[in-house]
Amino acid sequence: MNLTEYDISRPYHAVVARTERITPENTDEVIHITLNIDSATFNYLEGQSIGVLVPGPHSFGNTHHMRLYSIASSRQGEGQNMSELSICVRRCFYIDEVSGERHPGVASNYLCERKAGDEILIVGPYGRQFLAPRDPSCNMLMIGVGTGIAPFRAFLKHIYNERKDWQGKVRLFYGANSGMDSLYQNDKNDDLTLYYDEETFEAFQALSPRPHLDDPIDMASAVKAHAEEVWAMIQNEKTYVYVAGLARLEEQMDEVLSEIAGSEEVWEATKQELITQRRWSTLFYA
Numbered sequence: 001m002n003l004t005e006y007d008i009s010r011p012y013h014a015v016v017a018r019t020e021r022i023t024p025e026n027t028d029e030v031i032h033i034t035l036n037i038d039s040a041t042f043n044y045l046e047g048q049s050i051g052v053l054v055p056g057p058h059s060f061g062n063t064h065h066m067r068l069y070s071i072a073s074s075r076q077g078e079g080q081n082m083s084e085l086s087i088c089v090r091r092c093f094y095i096d097e098v099s100g101e102r103h104p105g106v107a108s109n110y111l112c113e114r115k116a117g118d119e120i121l122i123v124g125p126y127g128r129q130f131l132a133p134r135d136p137s138c139n140m141l142m143i144g145v146g147t148g149i150a151p152f153r154a155f156l157k158h159i160y161n162e163r164k165d166w167q168g169k170v171r172l173f174y175g176a177n178s179g180m181d182s183l184y185q186n187d188k189n190d191d192l193t194l195y196y197d198e199e200t201f202e203a204f205q206a207l208s209p210r211p212h213l214d215d216p217i218d219m220a221s222a223v224k225a226h227a228e229e230v231w232a233m234i235q236n237e238k239t240y241v242y243v244a245g246l247a248r249l250e251e252q253m254d255e256v257l258s259e260i261a262g263s264e265e266v267w268e269a270t271k272q273e274l275i276t277q278r279r280w281s282t283l284f285y286a
Ligand SMILES: Cc1cc2nc3c(=O)[nH]c(=O)nc-3n(C[C@H](O)[C@H](O)[C@H](O)COP(=O)(O)OP(=O)(O)OC[C@H]3O[C@@H](n4cnc5c(N)ncnc54)[C@H](O)[C@@H]3O)c2cc1C
Pocket: 049, 067, 068, 069, 070, 071, 087, 088, 089, 090, 091, 092, 093, 094, 095, 096, 097, 104, 105, 106, 107, 108, 109, 147, 148, 150, 283, 284, 285, 286
């Protein structure tokens, strides 16, 4: 859906409760921001996103600049505080193709510069196409890179902290440039390592072979190393597959899953079946 099609007519006031950088200084800056939304009408589910409205003036005469951010908290709120939710934001820059100049991304820089006590306007929540199954005997296969981890953090918190009856297998393949860029699983913040002891949960890491040379994250090797289990899960009608993060991950997943399936045709047919059965959910961004 195009960003202009989102209903932003009922914004909520949110106050920044805390903000914490969750990557070390010499890596890409990613901030975990906790917002306090004091409204009984604002409810959300894991896998949904909020829109952040950056006040103008903006170039091209836009009255507002809205960008979406995945909610990283579970439905009972950040730290079980119903009025708080968190998002994680990577500070973006882009190069103007004409002038060659480097410009800061509007919303991500705005958010990364907020301090505790600042008020911001948010809209939403949006999206019901990336929700966890209700049946606790279902399996979840989560594959994500970068800030694509945010909805998976929310899923894991919901499954293991709030439901406690989950019996299905949960597998997380998470890609980052380096171990220190592994959000919520590094020295700065280790939220997800809390779940490593859960019997039904396993996490596998995919890294970039040479992060300093900008080599892409090798998700294919991580998935191939567990090909048998991944393929068996995909074919099990109780498995729901989630893929989140940068858009190029889609192509990488099609390639590696075609290889595991034995051919592109077999994978395409399997993927279509997953889509029809609503067992394939994606959340991609540029
Ligand atoms: C469903 C969804 C969930 C998301 N979740 C997250 C999340 O959890 N965390 C996260 O960090 N991000 C997330 N994103 C991405 C986020 O919405 C923003 O796209 C991102 O933060 C960049 O926005 P920005 O305003 O900082 O950059 P912008 O100012 O919008 O710039 C971003 C891009 O726009 C282009 N651009 C803008 N202006 C110009 C110009 N003048 N000339 C040339 N090119 C230009 C460039 O290609 C640039 O890379 C999500 C996106 C979606 C769709």
